[in-house]
Amino acid sequence: MSNTVKDLAAGTAGGIAQVLVGQPFDIVKVRMQTSAKGTYSGMMDCAGGILKNEGPLAFYKGTLTPLLGIGVCVSIQFGALEFAKRKFAEQNAARGVGGDGGKLLSASQLVVAGVGAGLANGWVSGPVEHIRIRLQTQSNTAPLYKGPFDAIRKITSEHGIKALFKGQMVTFLREASGYGAYFLVYEKLVQREMATTGISREQLSPVKAVLYGATAGYGLWAVIYPIDMIKSRMQTDGFSPSTGQKYLNARDCVRKVWRTEGISAFTRGLGPTLIRSPFANGATFLGFELASRVLYS
Template identity: 80%
Template structure:
């Protein structure tokens, strides 16, 4: 397998691990972000019962697997590009693999940029399914939602909220991969080990730390994204916000600062488990693939 094929495959493994671990918390986060204050008395009430924690899982299981695959594919490709530049300049240690902070951040931004092409519609459909009524659902599943939204609103409808999604992905993944890769590089340098000798426990811990860094930067942006992606498509279908900026202004004026952090508790609980699982899945899969 080529290096890119290995990166994409290992990224898919990481994405599946992320969904299986993080989905119950994610559904609570989305519902709390898009509801008014006092709608839910707690996390279980918000989900609608234990079985509802995995509602709408099919879309993220398939879509997020692809998204994380693209993230790691773009990340590793950009890292190799910078490593080659480092070798040409005689810096970066063996193979130029010790990247600077700015190189790691840009690598993360490229991962977010590539990822946003798929993550925008995937998350839009997922959020629509997670927030629709249990008693009178609009869509029977992800494919039904895709067909109906595309039929009524075209590709633009599927990419609703894409501007704020792009902002979230680029800024968030820049920080996310900067945090993780910096911690990994530090351990490799301090212990004099190869990357494939990184402790699985540390992969989980560094992934958890990267997840907290990610959400510290993007949570308010993510809340606006959720609002935009659950908003009506036109005034006739209950559209509340004319644009992303109008959404920010309206939420701030009508609900105050607290609205921008609503649902953060399940996110903070979810983050170390989901992101730790993501990086553990990727690192372990790469090791297996490298031995084939």
């Protein structure tokens, strides 16, 4: 089995862990991001409303899409990241720089690798999250879509394949900036652990993998949250003026949200995100690290 295939498989394990842990928090975040101002008094009001009106299974509404799609997305992220890390390590070794045979990459190399991973992932995460958000925000009593495949069929038949990629440029911006920070934080924390304790990467404890993954998650959301809010607004918007389209493009969305709802709209739903982040991202890196050890052993 090639290294790339191993990395993709380990990334899939991390992605599945992320979805199972983080999905209930994510639906609360999306509902708060896309609701009109004043709809919910806070995170608990939103979560309580979902539980009361839609039942506990509603917290996993639209889960099939991310379970399949996010597994692929995280697989692509880690596959692209590890590929770039190997290439940079080879360059470092050839120049005689970097420790551990060139494997200890510089901050700039890690950022470039993370940006590349985010952009590669964005081609899949854009349509996957679009479908997930449509399912998460639709009416529970009169749903427009029966499930992810029905949503894909209806959207493409009515608006074309291009409609699946609604909000795609915002997605690319989010992924590139976010994953540059995400992997930089995680890898630098791992490097520091290895340097201070003298262990190899394979000896990193599961607890430290979770802790460093959680910290990386906060780094990710600190960079991308307002961008993510705009993406969510665009991906729940109508496809044309006749179907209730509010925003012409991302710039128009930023301008209208700022003018009508103020700066607080750009952080609405941040609470559940900050609670979700350490669990989901800790699980992601734990899944990846443990799967990698099995696959590379």
